[in-house]
Amino acid sequence: MKLNLTTGIIPSLNVSAGLLGFFFVKSWTKFLEKTGWLKVPFTRQENTVIQTCVVASSGISFSGGFGSYLFGMSEVVAQQTGFNNAQNVKNPQIGWMIGFLFVVSFIGLLSAVPLRKIMIIDFKLTYPSGTATAHLINSFHTPDGAKLAKKQVRTLGKFFTFSFLWGFFQWFYTSGNGCGFSSFPTFGLQAYNNSFYFDFSSTYVGVGMICPHIINVSVLLGSIISWGIMWPLIGAKAGNWYPAGLAPGSLNGLQGYKVFISIAMILGDGLYNFMKVLSRTIIGISQEIRDKRKAVIPVVDGDLPEKTFPSYDDEQRTKLFLKDQIPIWFALGGYVTIAIISTITVPKFFPSFIWYYILVIYIVAPILAFCNAYGCGLTDWSLASTYGKLAIFTIGAWAASSGGGVLAGLAACGVMMNIVSTASDLSQDFKSGYLTLASPRSMFISQVIGTAMGCVISPCVFWIFYKAFPDLGIAGSQYPAPYATVFRSMAMLGIEGFSALPSHCLELCFGFFVAAIIINAIKDIVGKMWAQYIPVPMAMAIPFYIGSYFTVDMCVGSLILFVWQKVNKAKADAFGPAVASGLICGDGIWTLPSSILALAKVTPPICMKFLSSADNIRVDNFLS
Template sequence: MAATVGSTSTTRPVAVQDDAEFTARAVLVGLLIGVLLAFTNMYFGLQSGWISMMSLQASLLGFAVFKVLPQSPFFNNRPLTVHENIVLQTTAVATGTLPLAAGLVGVIPALAQLTEKLDGSSPIILSPLALCAWCFAVAFFGVFLAVPLRRQVIVKEKLVFPSGTATAQIISVLHEVPAPGAKPVEGYRPLATSDGEEEEVEAAPTKIDKSGWNALLNSFALSAGFTLLSLAFPVVYAIPVFNIFGNLAHNWLWWFSPSFSYIGQGIIMGLPTTASMNLGMLCGWAFLSPLAKHMGWAPGPVSSSADGSRGWILWPALAIMMAESLLSISLVTFSALAGPLGMKERPIIIDDDETRSLDEREEEVPVASGRSEEEADKNIVLGGVVLSCVACVVLVAIVFGEEGIKWWATLIALVLASIFSVLGVRALGETDLNPVSAIGKISQLLFAVVQPHNIVANLIAGGISEAGAQQAGDLMQDLKTGHLHGASPKAQFQGQMIGSLASVFVSSGIYVLYRNLYDLPSTTFPVPTAAIWLNLARLVNNGELPPRSKEAMLIFGISFVVLAGVKMVFKGRQTLGWTRFVPSGIAFAIGFINTPSFSIARLIGGLISYFAMKRHRSNHAGASSSHLENIGLIIVASGFVLGEGLASIVGLVVKSAGGGPLSCWGCDLGGGGYCGGC
């Protein structure tokens, strides 16, 4: 079912610039797609902690909408332009990622799990109005913080922002315009760069033909259909295949979820990431979980996050995530400080096969645009920073009260968020990893001193820092896409603000729906991120760790600092290709915090991606080594992910109407996955 991508066969002039960028039709379609992405991200976030920007999918869906409905009066009988698509996907991403930025899949469920005995506080379950107030409090300051950083990290330093660059490449293919950085060929008129100089570029090398769009529809329908089938017969989403070795599904949480969406996510992640995830899964669930259970370190049921091995293995996972992220942030900080002192070349990870210098990358990716880049008004940005911070302090005080977090402590959290946002943006620009999780955890550690013995304040402060870093990073990826195509930063900023405002109500409403219809956490939606937040808050405020978990944290934390250091030191050496086999600490830790079914299906996707790219490179000399630049793979993977996301909305409707599975046959054999609803 691979999408066919054909070569362009005609030579045609390339337009210097598009019409208006910030249009009603681009914003409206972006909002509609953003709502779908918000549902999708909430579903996967509560289920596994996995949330994606989905800028690639947003661009693809936006283009498809205008391709299918071009004759509508609303569409003005003309196709979507490149710059409109960039505003569309910026709006969609802003709408779709607030479930993570506002902590709706982490901090908010963690607050709902507080207990008087352990935490000195009753569960905090926010009303719909209070939830909207919280989302509004954290929805904007990260956006305003990102705007002044753009000129430094994108225009001057030209950091790569790999996902933003990949999205720019996809947009080039969709609209059949020159790809950013295309080499000059004879016969095409020049485009003006942002510096006013003229530059020859070649036409886009590929396009999506009819079979490509059919692949999107087929993969979407296949994923949605399977998800609906799993809602009717939950056992197909939690197949107890490992029970041939004993009752592993019920007792040890080993079942298999043949989710097409998980496979699609694996395709997008790539084999190195999914392989690291599965190594972590085997280490955590096949070795550490049984060890902790049999040694009496985790005496409760394996599924318990309180006294079971599921909760016990969260601690070494947390140590790995923090150790590698802190190392990454430290190197980024050193790099930023050393740059002005004379460091002229900084390594940038492009993909798993090569490392190129910043100077080399600057030469390869010029701005393919013919218009000046209009910045957002500085006074509006400065005023927005002040007003958004004031609104955050006031609304947090109203929602949680002085007993929850002091007003001055919220102000300190905002200052920390501002600092960490800069570090997060730089890390994202260089490595495609925004360490928002680690940033939130660092704030939690600091707030153990700022407002000690207050778990509520600890969680809120971490959530504020995570929100700022997440929003700043997401917008910067979009701004990189826009910069490569010469889009207006002002138009993108406006789209981001509209999307963020809409998502305050959209994301709050979606979370309330899930909270009312499902137990959080539950077998269906274990909310693993909330357990991480809550466990660390309890640790830094009460100082108690499960037996032997401290030793495990030290061993795994130190090990992955060493491994990450080795990978960074030797990454650029041509003769040391073995560094690609060093596992990613973040991905390894994710294998710990989710049940095996989360990782196994994604490994299938990673293998599909690997062999498809291997075949593609053998058939096309000089083809890119990055799987994200294979439009056929992206199309199929996007259909898989979005199909299950849409079907999850149907599941919510059925559940809210009092419906349930048609049959729970087989669930007594496994008891995992969707079988929790039986």
């Protein structure tokens, strides 16, 4: 949730979930064995089920839209963007958030059930994250793997403790806006004013260690292009390109360029990857159908292909995977039932989101869920947010005439994102279960339980942030929730069209939209060897709106891992994810006590601020 509300960059935490699941349950079962209460060993199948449940639960903090579409409905975001009339604003409340998530989060699981045999057995899709998680869990349950897992958990614990205590230490110096280590002008005050500084965030150092090096370089390049070059130049055009003296958050001024150019790059990248994955999906399916037809056409003896037989392990995996069936009638009946309940219920939360909008989404969603699950199996890239943006534009424009288009578009985004996101997540987990010989039915039930937990836990965690930090969602604050502004601005763009853009913004948006497509095309043309050196447009777009401070943190994390790999690659590969997870989790957990202190109106005792020498003289003169 903290990652969601700060920059929106959320790395995969599957490894952390698998590692901690192994550690906690292994410790518990050892205790029970010593007491004589337990005779059954802790297996990799149980480890897989635990990991599935935890990831399903935490995944709701992303697909639930607390940093994007759901919070984008709020008055705080509306006041910074526009369309802040009653029809287009809905402030967060625990009750309706939990209710909304319960009626939209489960239908994606049911849409994935009929696809599991096609994806895993027939098409043999790799699902890289699911496969990597399965191999990790399998390794834990070997003698050597168990020893390494203990060392990894010990490393994670050390850095978790360090990160938590570092967050606690920093808190003492943050009694006011712009106070503390997070406002340290590392590269000087001029660079600080353009958001270039190291803010001592262990979270984003850890994120930088998990993310590929090219992602970290891409966000740094994006921040240099935007905050280092473009915004100072466009800022100098105040009074010419846009009125001078506008409020800092007005989309008619510099803020509009930041938001809409960022959106243009995100849409260009999303459109390219959508078309690429869709074309690969169509080609893959047609190839499978062609191969099956060839298999039944008689051929002459000389043309017989060399027959390949599956290994004994694959035979056993397939046998177990197909034995423990989830009935198709259950999935289809459940889909229709939940769709009916949702169609009736969701308009109660959002009156402008009329029932037939939802019905159209539920008719189209299974096709998009299949495309997303298939594409994720090929590329490990979930396009859930892209499908959500598609829903924003289509439903928002459709509902524009009723006056509640912004809210309807954002609600449609939520319905669509939850369906396609959970469908691809469950397919990943089915692949993990296939490789660890875990029962598909137990995987499905675990995903359902985890989703139900997430529908309660995530809104409660978000509510703590919402109540503890009054400036949540405001640009430049500790928790700016950048994607909330981006998603709401997209909904406005779908309704108003290009009239919402300030002068010359459309030309710049078009240029960056095309640039994102060209960069992606070049990455695919040059091949894997050179593609690793070409930046990722989606990552470049993130700092355009948010700022550059987190990019410095991520690059520090990336540099630490790079040097570590040069010194001892085996150790870096084994312990790097554990160190990163510890840094992220420790700083994230510190947010809970800091939120409680904020709710209790306990303020830190010290404000540490940095001033220029001229400002310092003025302050001294004033005090004297």
